[in-house]
Amino acid sequence: MEELEPSELGTQEYWNTRYSKEIEDFSNHGDPGEIWFGEDIVDRVIRWMNKSDLIKKDSKLVDVGCGNGMLLVELANDGYTDLTGIDYSDKAVELSKKIAEKQNLNIKFFNYNVLESIPDSYQIFHDKGTYDAISLSENSKENRLKYIENISGSLSDGGILIITSCNWTQSELNEQFHEKFNLLSIIPTPQFKFGGKVGNVVTSCVYQKK
Numbered sequence: 001m002e003e004l005e006p007s008e009l010g011t012q013e014y015w016n017t018r019y020s021k022e023i024e025d026f027s028n029h030g031d032p033g034e035i036w037f038g039e040d041i042v043d044r045v046i047r048w049m050n051k052s053d054l055i056k057k058d059s060k061l062v063d064v065g066c067g068n069g070m071l072l073v074e075l076a077n078d079g080y081t082d083l084t085g086i087d088y089s090d091k092a093v094e095l096s097k098k099i100a101e102k103q104n105l106n107i108k109f110f111n112y113n114v115l116e117s118i119p120d121s122y123q124i125f126h127d128k129g130t131y132d133a134i135s136l137s138e139n140s141k142e143n144r145l146k147y148i149e150n151i152s153g154s155l156s157d158g159g160i161l162i163i164t165s166c167n168w169t170q171s172e173l174n175e176q177f178h179e180k181f182n183l184l185s186i187i188p189t190p191q192f193k194f195g196g197k198v199g200n201v202v203t204s205c206v207y208q209k210k
């Protein structure tokens with residue numbers, strides 16, 4: 001399996017610049033910024049969570065690389081109570097705090113690099129687009145392996161990882177995560193047809209820590 005070509009999306013500078021602009025937009029127009037992969041994916045993930053026996057409204061959940069924190073805002077509005085967002089961009093943390101405060105939501109946000117440390121343990125990890133961004137960094141293989149090790153290290157026993165990716169297929173994700181995780185479920189995502197073949201634009205997989 002080949003690594004992806006590094007791109008600016010794999011750098012902290014890119015995200016700081018981007019979220020600085022989004023802070024301005026939020027202050028000026030109340031626009032929270034981009035919902036990566038669209039709102040439909042967020043709805044599908046939350047619907048899956050609501051149906052799962054393994055997830056409770058008070059399960060301790062962290063959104064890794066939370067960006068503007070909108071997934072957590074949706075979860076809080078849906079009744080989830082123990083929510084944390086972490087991001088290595090201090091601008092993302094600033095933006096997500098502002099958005100959650102404006103809605104009086106009780107969500108914790110921290111400025112952490114998932115490749116360095118996650119100083120707490122969680123029952124659920126959610127990732128939408130962060131493993132993708134890490135896969136576009138320099139030394140991507142090393143960073144991907146570190147990500148998998150750190151996430152599995154701070155998941156409690158039997159904990160769940162919900163990951164949505166546009167860069168890796170289901171089978172590529174399985175290959176990358178299988179040593180530490182069992183595939184539990186695939187959240188259906190919209191499909192497109194190209195050259196007679198049916199493919200997915202994004203992949204959402206749910207894994208359970210071994």
Ligand SMILES: C[S@@+](CC[C@H](N)C(=O)[O-])C[C@H]1O[C@@H](n2cnc3c(N)ncnc32)[C@H](O)[C@@H]1O
Pocket residue numbers: 015034035036064065066067068069086087088089092112113114115127128129130133134
């Ligand atoms: C494609 S964006 C997705 C943001 C958010 N999850 C969403 O769906 O809107 C990728 C996010 O991952 C964050 N990120 C990338 N590498 C990270 C790392 N090593 N530790 C923590 N956050 C990281 C970026 O700052 C950015 O907010």
